[in-house]
Amino acid sequence: MKKSYLLIAASAALCIASCKSKIEPEKPTAGDADFSNYIAIGNSLTSGFSDGTLYRSGQENSYPSMLAAQFQLAGGGEFKQPLLPGEAGWPIVPAAGYNPRRVMGYSTDCLGVKSLSPVFYALPIDTAGSSASIASQGPFNNQGVPGIRCIDYTLTGYGIFNPYSARFYTNPGSTKPLDQALLAKPTFFTMWLGSNDVLGYATSGGTGANGGVAIGDISPLSVFKASYEASVNALMALNAKGVLINIPDVTAIPYFTTVPIKGLVLTRQGQADSLNAAYGGLNGIHFNVGANYWVIADSSVTGNIRQIKEGEYVCLSIPQNNLKCLGWGSVVPIPDGYVLDMQEVNNVKSATTAFNLVIEDVATKNHLGYVDANAYLSSLQSGITWNGVSYNPTFVTGGAFSLDGVHLTPRGYALIANEILRVINTTYHSTLPMVDINSKNGVLFP
Amino acid sequence: MKKICTLTAAAIVASSMAFGGSFQLNLQGIRQTAMGGTGVAWPWDASTIFFNPGGLARLQGIQAYGSVNFVQPNVKYIQTPTGGYSSSTQSHTSTPFAIYVGGPLMKDSRLAVGVGVYTPFGSRLDWGNNWAGRFIVEDISLHSIFIQPTASYAINDYVSIGAGFVYAIGTVDINKAIPLQDLNGNNGQARLNGNASGYGYNLGVQVKATKDLQFGVSYRSKVNMEVNNGDATFNVPSSVAGNFPNTNFATKLPLPSILTVGAGYRFCENFMVQADVVFAGWKTYDSLSFDFAENKAVQDTHDPRSYKNTVAYRLGVHYDVSKSFAVMAGGAYDPTPTKDNLLSPDAVDADRITLSCGATYQPLPKLTIMAALNYTTTPKHEVSYDPASFSGAYQIKSLLPAIGLSYSF
Numbered sequence: 001m002k003k004s005y006l007l008i009a010a011s012a013a014l015c016i017a018s019c020k021s022k023i024e025p026e027k028p029t030a031g032d033a034d035f036s037n038y039i040a041i042g043n044s045l046t047s048g049f050s051d052g053t054l055y056r057s058g059q060e061n062s063y064p065s066m067l068a069a070q071f072q073l074a075g076g077g078e079f080k081q082p083l084l085p086g087e088a089g090w091p092i093v094p095a096a097g098y099n100p101r102r103v104m105g106y107s108t109d110c111l112g113v114k115s116l117s118p119v120f121y122a123l124p125i126d127t128a129g130s131s132a133s134i135a136s137q138g139p140f141n142n143q144g145v146p147g148i149r150c151i152d153y154t155l156t157g158y159g160i161f162n163p164y165s166a167r168f169y170t171n172p173g174s175t176k177p178l179d180q181a182l183l184a185k186p187t188f189f190t191m192w193l194g195s196n197d198v199l200g201y202a203t204s205g206g207t208g209a210n211g212g213v214a215i216g217d218i219s220p221l222s223v224f225k226a227s228y229e230a231s232v233n234a235l236m237a238l239n240a241k242g243v244l245i246n247i248p249d250v251t252a253i254p255y256f257t258t259v260p261i262k263g264l265v266l267t268r269q270g271q272a273d274s275l276n277a278a279y280g281g282l283n284g285i286h287f288n289v290g291a292n293y294w295v296i297a298d299s300s301v302t303g304n305i306r307q308i309k310e311g312e313y314v315c316l317s318i319p320q321n322n323l324k325c326l327g328w329g330s331v332v333p334i335p336d337g338y339v340l341d342m343q344e345v346n347n348v349k350s351a352t353t354a355f356n357l358v359i360e361d362v363a364t365k366n367h368l369g370y371v372d373a374n375a376y377l378s379s380l381q382s383g384i385t386w387n388g389v390s391y392n393p394t395f396v397t398g399g400a401f402s403l404d405g406v407h408l409t410p411r412g413y414a415l416i417a418n419e420i421l422r423v424i425n426t427t428y429h430s431t432l433p434m435v436d437i438n439s440k441n442g443v444l445f446p
Numbered sequence: 447m448k449k450i451c452t453l454t455a456a457a458i459v460a461s462s463m464a465f466g467g468s469f470q471l472n473l474q475g476i477r478q479t480a481m482g483g484t485g486v487a488w489p490w491d492a493s494t495i496f497f498n499p500g501g502l503a504r505l506q507g508i509q510a511y512g513s514v515n516f517v518q519p520n521v522k523y524i525q526t527p528t529g530g531y532s533s534s535t536q537s538h539t540s541t542p543f544a545i546y547v548g549g550p551l552m553k554d555s556r557l558a559v560g561v562g563v564y565t566p567f568g569s570r571l572d573w574g575n576n577w578a579g580r581f582i583v584e585d586i587s588l589h590s591i592f593i594q595p596t597a598s599y600a601i602n603d604y605v606s607i608g609a610g611f612v613y614a615i616g617t618v619d620i621n622k623a624i625p626l627q628d629l630n631g632n633n634g635q636a637r638l639n640g641n642a643s644g645y646g647y648n649l650g651v652q653v654k655a656t657k658d659l660q661f662g663v664s665y666r667s668k669v670n671m672e673v674n675n676g677d678a679t680f681n682v683p684s685s686v687a688g689n690f691p692n693t694n695f696a697t698k699l700p701l702p703s704i705l706t707v708g709a710g711y712r713f714c715e716n717f718m719v720q721a722d723v724v725f726a727g728w729k730t731y732d733s734l735s736f737d738f739a740e741n742k743a744v745q746d747t748h749d750p751r752s753y754k755n756t757v758a759y760r761l762g763v764h765y766d767v768s769k770s771f772a773v774m775a776g777g778a779y780d781p782t783p784t785k786d787n788l789l790s791p792d793a794v795d796a797d798r799i800t801l802s803c804g805a806t807y808q809p810l811p812k813l814t815i816m817a818a819l820n821y822t823t824t825p826k827h828e829v830s831y832d833p834a835s836f837s838g839a840y841q842i843k844s845l846l847p848a849i850g851l852s853y854s855f
Contacts, residue, residue: 021522021841023826025529073530104685116685388581388834389625399625433529436578444629445683 028073031430033241035071038079039141039186040064041153041231042245043196044407045416046144047164048081051102051118052404053089054146054164061410061440064142064190066417070432071188081142082134082168086126091163100125102403104396104445110325116446118396118403131163135170139184145177149196150355151219153177154227178231182238189235189242190420192373194359195250197224198351202250203406205315205337206344210351218351225358232362243369243423246356248377251345254395255405256313263314264292264329275330283307294329296339305333313340316395316405369427376419384415386437391415399442410440470702470726472778473515474544474564476816476850480804481762482776484722486662486708489652491814491852492546495562495596497706498662499608500650502598503558505549506854513816513850514543520843521571521794523579526828533577538570540589544850548596558598562610565591566666567701571792580623580633582834583792590616590671590701594648605653612646614669614701618676620792624690628683636744638695638736640676644669646701658712668703668730672696678738689743696737702753702783703727708760716766724760728753728783749790749833753783762802770808774818777801789829794840796824804848816850 040046040062047054048062059065059081068079084090089101105119145165152158159165159172159180166172169180181189197219201208208216213223235242250256264287266272272287279285283306285295293307294314308314318338322328340348356374363370380400383392391412392398395405400412408416414437421432472478475493478485485493489501492511518539525531548560572585591614598608617639624634646669653661673696680690704727710720731753737746762776780798789795804818822844830837 019518019821019843019845020520021534021843023522023524023532023839023841025524025532026527028528028530073528106685385833385835387578387836431528433525433527433531436531438578438581438625441631442625442627444627444631446629446685 025433026431028070028433029431030071030074031425031428033424033428033430034187035074035076037077037141037185037187038064038068038071039181039184039189039240040067040144040192041181041189042144042192043148044144044146045195045413046190046192047142047146048144048413049146049407050402050404050409050413051089051407052099052402053092053101054084055087055089055101056084057087058410059083059142061413062142062144063413063417063420064144066414066435066440067190067420068141070417070421070435074430074432079141080138082138082140084130085128086130088121088123088125088127090127090130092125092127104403104443106446110321131167133166134168135172138168138170139180140168141184143177143181143184147196148177148193149200149219150193150231151197151213151223151227153193154230178234181231182234185238186235186240186242189240190245191232191235191242192245193228193231194224194247194355197355198247198348199250199406201351202340202344202348203255203315203317205335205339206341206347207337210347218347219355221351221354221358224355228358229362232366232368236366241368241428243371243420243427244359244363245371245373245420246359247352248374249349249352250406251313251340251348252378252381252393253406254393254398254401255316256340257393258316258395258405259314259318260291261308261310261312261314262291262293263323264294266290266292278331279305295331295333296329296341297333297336298341299336300343308334308339309342311345312342313345314338315340369423371420371423373416373419376416380415386415389438391437396443403443409442411437411442414440470704471515471517471542471566471568473517473542473820473846473848474566476513476804476818476848477764477774477806478762479515479820479848480774480776480802480816480818481720481764482760482778482800482802483724484708484710484720484760484762484776486650486664486706486722487652487660487710488662488718488720492548492560493544493562494650494652495546495548495560495594495610496544496564496566496648498650498652498664499596499598499610499648500606500652500664501662502548502560502596502608503550503556503600503606504652504654505558507553508547508549508551508855509852510855511546511850511852512544513848514541515820515846515848516541517844517846519822522841523573523577523791523794524826524839525578526837526839531578533573533579536572536574538572540568540570542568549854556600558600558608560596560598562594562596563591564594565589567616569793571794573791575621575623575635578838579791579834579836581625582790582831582836583620583622585619585621586792587619588616590614590642592646592669596648598650604655605651608650608652610648612648612667612669614642614644614646614671616642616644616671618642618673618697618699624680624682626682626686634680634682634690636681637679638676639679640673640695642671642673642699644671644701658718660710662706662708662710664704664706666704666706668727669701671699671701673698678744680744686743691740691742693738693740693744695739697735699734700730702730718764720762720764722760724758726756726758726783729755731783750788752785752788754785756781756783772806773803774805775803784829786827786829787832789827789840790831790834791836791840794842796827796829796840796842798822798824798842812854814852816852818848820844820846820848822846 159169494501596610708722
């Protein structure tokens with residue numbers, strides 16, 4: 001009897017001492033890269049912009065900040081970001097198109113129907129102190145500036161015209177954005193520039209010029225190329241290593257794919273008949289009971305009016321109430337600024353292709369890593385699964401895109417971070433681990 | 447917003463919950479546990495009702511037998527190929543038990559009857575609700591109890607046969623996270639729990655070739671554990687709760703057939719060796735499906751498992767120190783039925799190596815006190831669960847004590 005007790009007591013003691021697994025993960029290595037001073041160059045995507053604005057927790061979940069956390073497992077240094085104090089978004093000047101952050105909430109439309117949809121942040125506005133310059137706390141590792149284009153990167157004095165850069169650039173009025181990035185003397189960099197050289201044109205419905213330097217234009221290829229090469233050359237002169245990230249096809253983002261082009265739903269034959277009679281078959285305009293293509297404005301056709309076609313897009317910015325209650329898309333054509341027509345789509349796509357060829361060429365010549373974000377985000381179309389969660393580009397429910405339909409959620413940024421890490425590991429023989437995407441936030445629901 | 451739940455539905459499809467993997471428990475007798483799990487050839491005591499019903503007619507008389515095991519496995523996950531992340535399952539002790547009553551109806555009777563109540567399958571893995579695989583499984587608990595009335599008949603002095611009918615009952619309880627976050631960032635939760643039942647049988651032939659050489663074969667049939675009216679409970683943000691009504695579910699878990707062939711040989715008066723080869727028909731566990739009564743956001747799921755049949759080897763030795771005191775030792779090699787690219791964290795498994803020992807003591811001629819200690823480990827096993835894109839390496843370690851009593855009438 002005593003022996004049994006002894007045996008049990010001994011086994012209990014042994015269990016505590018020896019019965020836990022002691023396996024540990026392999027330690028990540030830096031390979032040929034030196035992550036001690038990492039600088040992220042880019043635009044809103046790099047800054048952590050999300051839900052239509054920049055706010056602190058969005059910045060804290062920027063993809064460069066996630067990359068830096070992985071770099072720190074293999075010799076990476078401190079990663080300083082120009083953090084804003086608040087969560088409401090900044091700047092907030094609705095008249096100038098700067099709105100607060102979008103969140104999921106309830107709103108009532110013109111028909112009196114209440115539904116769950118993105119609405120503006122209603123908690124107290126916490127922007128106090130946001131405009132004050134924090135340049136003295138720099139240099140900052142995250143050099144992402146919302147709105148900045150590749151062609152702006154070598155433009156002296158740019159910093160002062162952009163509220164985001166004005167608050168953290170030293171001497172924004174007399175330096176180039178590139179100078180600010182070089183100030184920090186990076187040993188490693190990521191560069192994701194160029195999206196705004198096409199995006200502004202696309203989101204404003206292609207009303208700008210194809211080959212111009214105004215906001216809303218597609219940048220001229222020669223200017224783009226010169227600025228891109230100059231920027232990378234300056235970084236190479238510091239002996240920095242890094243990766244270049246190309247421009248995603250903006251027509252695949254929810255901003256353009258959420259509003260259906262065949263969104264005019266007629267329930268009675270009488271509606272179709274009276275619309276058909278009113279248009280009298282102009283430019284083939286025709287309606288049936290069921291789903292019909294919207295009527296849009298197009299100055300290139302007779303009567304400046306036609307129905308939208310497959311391959312064209314309606315912007316997410318279109319006022320939904322105008323579609324529902326003011327006859328937009330049926331008796332009133334949808335204005336050009338909310339539509340990306342076939343010619344504009346082609347302009348965007350060919351500019352994206354041309355810019356990406358420049359980026360790939362610069363990467364090859366300088367032996368830098370090349371992240372094909374365009375190909376990666378198009379693979380998101382068919383869904384990417386991570387640790388049991390599936391992500392796709394669907395607005396609100398897909399988990400990857402934030403409530404502005406252009407920028408990503410923290411989980412979406414983590415997807416990109418992992419693709420960048422994969423390329424870094426391949427290019428520099430490092431063994432950095434992937435980010436746990438699901439540990440970040442996606443879209444939050446009330 | 448009606449599409450809100452495609453996301454979640456897709457996630458559940460990609461990662462639906464599963465029962466355990468090699469969730470077989472070889473803990474139905476103390477002596478056998480102490481001898482590496484061997485026991486089909488030698489009818490040591492009433493636990494032969496489980497190990498080989500054919501051996502029951504060889505007992506000297508009616509015996510009552512009870513044993514309990516204290517199982518507290520440690521499973522650790524590490525991120526691969528490199529990383530800074532690891533996670534271990536939380537400790538919970540479960541207590542698989544066995545109770546047998548049976549033996550020849552009277553002295554020198556050729557017919558024996560008995561009943562066994564035992565727990566041949568079960569597992570509990572609790573990864574917690576904050577670990578990297580929480581959208582696949584947070585916590586899974588499976589219990590089964592088999593009730594087996596048995597009859598055994600000694601055809602002659604050499605061969606005896608036996609058969610038992612198995613009625614199985616069980617419970618399943620699975621928790622996992624749903625990727626829908628509330629305003630504080632908390633994920634939704636799903637819980638699936640229900641009762642299962644099934645039927646089967648257990649056949650055995652025991653051959654006493656000589657006093658010192660015995661053989662045995664047993665065949666335990668497949669048991670389909672069916673859950674018909676399980677409860678699926680969802681806790682998601684209120685704005686999307688309408689898409690996640692609580693509902694019922696049905697599922698089926700096949701417990702594999704097990705064919706065991708073994709021999710025992712007494713080398714000298716107080717020392718014997720026994721060995722078993724165990725064929726487990728795990729191939730029957732091809733996939734795992736959940737059928738929900740109401741499909742709004744939550745779609746029915748169908749996950750590939752593609753288990754392989756396995757052959758395990760077990761060896762044990764028994765030494766009588768004195769008339770009333772004996773010691774035992776043994777070992778086993780149990781290859782995993784799982785595939786490396788389909789290993790879900792709800793059913794972690796790898797090739798298992800078991801070492802065991804034990805002792806019995808008879809303070810009175812009719813009473814035996816038994817104890818065993820079983821140590822099981824696996825090598826570090828690098829795997830993935832492709833349907834959920836989840837990969838990593840695991841190791842299992844377990845040291846379990848077991849005690850038991852038997853009384854011969």
